[in-house]
Amino acid sequence: MIEFEGVTKRYPDGTVAVDDLSLTVETGQITVFVGPSGCGKTTALRMINRMIEPTSGRILIDGDDITTRPEAQLRREIGYVIQGAGLFPHRTVLDNVATVPILKGVSRRDARSSALGLLERVGLTADLGDRYPAQLSGGQQQRVGVARALAADPPVLLMDEPFSAVDPVVRDDLQQELLRLQGELGKTIVLVTHDIDEAIRLGDKVAVLANGARPAQFAPPADILASPADDFVASLVGRDRGFRGLSFADGNEIPLKTIDHGVDGLTLEVDADGRPLGWRGPDGLLPTEGSFRDGANLRTVADLAILSPAGAAVRVDAEGRADGLVLLEDLAGNVRSQQRERLAALATSNSNGEAG
Amino acid sequence: MSDLWSYLATNGGDVLTALVQHIWLALLPVAIAFVLSLPLGALVHRYVPVRHIALTTGSVVYTVPSLALLLLLPGILGTSVLDPLNVVVALTLYSLALLVRTTADGLDAVDPTVLQAATAMGYRPVRRWFAVQLPLAMPVILTGLRVATVANVSMVSIAALVGIGGLGQLFTRGFQLGFYLPPIVLGLVLSVTLAVIADVLIVVLQRGLTPWSRAGAR
Numbered sequence: 001m002i003e004f005e006g007v008t009k010r011y012p013d014g015t016v017a018v019d020d021l022s023l024t025v026e027t028g029q030i031t032v033f034v035g036p037s038g039c040g041k042t043t044a045l046r047m048i049n050r051m052i053e054p055t056s057g058r059i060l061i062d063g064d065d066i067t068t069r070p071e072a073q074l075r076r077e078i079g080y081v082i083q084g085a086g087l088f089p090h091r092t093v094l095d096n097v098a099t100v101p102i103l104k105g106v107s108r109r110d111a112r113s114s115a116l117g118l119l120e121r122v123g124l125t126a127d128l129g130d131r132y133p134a135q136l137s138g139g140q141q142q143r144v145g146v147a148r149a150l151a152a153d154p155p156v157l158l159m160d161e162p163f164s165a166v167d168p169v170v171r172d173d174l175q176q177e178l179l180r181l182q183g184e185l186g187k188t189i190v191l192v193t194h195d196i197d198e199a200i201r202l203g204d205k206v207a208v209l210a211n212g213a214r215p216a217q218f219a220p221p222a223d224i225l226a227s228p229a230d231d232f233v234a235s236l237v238g239r240d241r242g243f244r245g246l247s248f249a250d251g252n253e254i255p256l257k258t259i260d261h262g263v264d265g266l267t268l269e270v271d272a273d274g275r276p277l278g279w280r281g282p283d284g285l286l287p288t289e290g291s292f293r294d295g296a297n298l299r300t301v302a303d304l305a306i307l308s309p310a311g312a313a314v315r316v317d318a319e320g321r322a323d324g325l326v327l328l329e330d331l332a333g334n335v336r337s338q339q340r341e342r343l344a345a346l347a348t349s350n351s352n353g354e355a356g
Numbered sequence: 357m358s359d360l361w362s363y364l365a366t367n368g369g370d371v372l373t374a375l376v377q378h379i380w381l382a383l384l385p386v387a388i389a390f391v392l393s394l395p396l397g398a399l400v401h402r403y404v405p406v407r408h409i410a411l412t413t414g415s416v417v418y419t420v421p422s423l424a425l426l427l428l429l430p431g432i433l434g435t436s437v438l439d440p441l442n443v444v445v446a447l448t449l450y451s452l453a454l455l456v457r458t459t460a461d462g463l464d465a466v467d468p469t470v471l472q473a474a475t476a477m478g479y480r481p482v483r484r485w486f487a488v489q490l491p492l493a494m495p496v497i498l499t500g501l502r503v504a505t506v507a508n509v510s511m512v513s514i515a516a517l518v519g520i521g522g523l524g525q526l527f528t529r530g531f532q533l534g535f536y537l538p539p540i541v542l543g544l545v546l547s548v549t550l551a552v553i554a555d556v557l558i559v560v561l562q563r564g565l566t567p568w569s570r571a572g573a574r
Binding site: 049051072073074075076078080081082084085086088089090091099100103104131134135148158227 | 384460467470471472473474475476477478479488492493566569571
C-alpha cells in the first residue's frame with residue numbers, strides 16, 4: 001500500500017506541481033494516474049521513489065515513511081519503467097536487465113542467468129540478450145525496460161508513460177502483455193499516462209488528475225465511464241463512454257436464447273457440425289457478422305448484436321458450434337438495470353461520504 | 357634517396373634519440389591533459405558559470421602562438437629556456453584547452469533520461485559517473501583525444517626552434533646545412549608516421565572501449 005498524505009511540491013519559482021495530494025494506492029493492483037500534460041501526475045509518481053522530494057507532506061509504503069531509508073536503497077526495491085525505456089545504450093540487453101540485482105550485490109553471472117529467464121517472461125527470445133539496445137525495435141526496447149524493472153523482483157513498480165513512444169499496434173500488444181504479467185505477478189503498480197483509453201484498459205483504479213495533481217475522481221474505470229464526477233472528468237473521458245463502459249461487463253451475464261429462436265422471420269442456419277452459416281429468411285441467407293465465445297465482454301456482444309440482421313449475437317462453444325443467442329432487447333434490459341444499480345450505489349456512497 | 361640512406365647511416369643514433377624524445381614530448385602532455393580534463397570537463401558540464409570561464413580561457417590559450425608561449429614560460433615557471441618542461445607545460449595547456457571542451461561536450465551529449473533511469477535504478481552518484489555517464493561520453497571524448505594527439509605530434513617540432521629536442525631538430529639542421537633535404541624529409545616522414553600510428557592506436561582503443569557506439573547503424 002502506498003499512501004500520499006497531504007503531499008505538496010512547490011518549485012522555487014512559485015509553481016505548484018502537486019497541491020496537497022492525499023490518496024492511497026492498493027497493494028497488488030494497477031493504479032493509473034491520468035490527466036492532461038502538466039497536471040503533476042509524473043511529479044506525483046516520481047516522489048514515490050524520491051526522484052523528486054515533496055515540499056511538504058509524506059509518502060508511506062506499507063506504513064513506512066519513505067524518507068527513513070537511504071534513497072538508493074529505496075529505489076532498488078522499486079521498479080521503474082520510463083517512456084522510451086531509457087535503456088543503457090552501452091550495455092547489452094542482458095546486462096541492462098541484470099542492472100539492479102548487480103547493484104544489490106548479486107554476482108554478475110547469477111544476475112545474467114536470471115535475466116535470461118526474464119527476457120522470455122516479457123516475450124523476448126534469449127538470442128536478443130547479446131544485442132545492444134540500438135539494435136532493437138521500440139517495442140522490444142520497452143519490453144526490456146519492463147524486464148529490467150522486474151529483475152530484482154520489487155514489490156512496487158512505477159511506470160511513467162511506458163507505452164507512449166510506440167505505435168498503436170505495438171502499444172496494444174504491450175498493454176495486453178502487462179495485464180498478463182500482472183496476472184502472474186500481482187505487483188503494486190502505479191502507472192502514469194495522458195491516454196484515458198490506456199488508463200481505462202489497464203487500471204484496477206484510475207485517478208483522474210486535474211492541475212496540481214488534484215484527484216478529480218479516483219474510482220474503478222467502469223465507475224468513471226458510468227458516472228464522471230464532474231465536467232473535467234467527462235471531457236477527458238470523451239465520447240461513447242456508455243458504450244465503452246460495456247467492456248467491463250461480462251457478456252455471459254445476459255440470459256441466452258436457444259439457437260432455434262426465430263427473430264422477425266429470420267432463423268439461424270448451421271452446418272452439419274453445428275457451426276453458424278447465416279440468418280435464413282425471405283431475403284435468402286444473410287451473414288451473422290461474427291460470433292463470440294465464453295469470456296467475451298459485453299461491448300463485443302453488443303457490437304455483434306448491433307451488426308446482426310436479426311439483432312442477435314451468436315455465441316459459439318470451443319469447437320465453434322453455435323450454442324446460444326443474445327438478443328438486443330435482452331441486452332438492453334440488462335444494461336439498463338446494471339446502470340441503474342451502479343448509479344444508485346454511487347449516489348449512496350457519495351451521500352455517505354458527505355455525511356462522514 | 358641514396359642521400360637519405362647515407363644520412364640515416366651516419367646519423368642513425370641522433371635520429372633515434374630525436375624520435376624517442378619527440379614521442380614522449382608529444383604524448384606526455386596529452387596523457388596529463390587527458391587525466392586533468394575528466395574532472396575539469398565534468399565541472400564545465402555541470403556548472404554554467406564555470407563553463408563560460410573555462411571555455412573562454414581555453415580559447416584564449418589556443419590563440420597564444422606556440423613559439424611565444426615557449427619563450428614566455430621560462431619566465432613564469434622559473435625554468436631555463438632549454439628545459440623540456442617548458443614544452444610539456446605548453447603542450448599540456450593546448451591539449452587541455454581542447455580536451456576540457458570535448459569532455460564537456462561528450463557529457464552534454466549523454467541522454468538525460470538514461471541518467472535519470474540510472475538514478476531510479478538505485479545508482480549512487482559516484483558509481484553512476486563511472487558506470488554510466490563516463491562510458492557514454494567516451495565516443496566524443498576519444499574523438500577529442502585523437503585531435504589533440506595528432507596536433508601535439510606536429511606541434512612538438514616547434515620545440516627545436518628554442519633548442520629542445522624532437523624531430524624538429526632534423527628540420528633546423530636541414531636549414532642550417534643550406535636546405536639539405538635528407539634530414540628534412542626524414543623528419544617529415546617520421547613525424548607523419550608517428551601521428552598516423554598514434555591515431556590508429558586511439559581508434560583501436562575506441563573500438564575496444566565503445567563497441568556499442570557502432571551498434572544500431574544498420
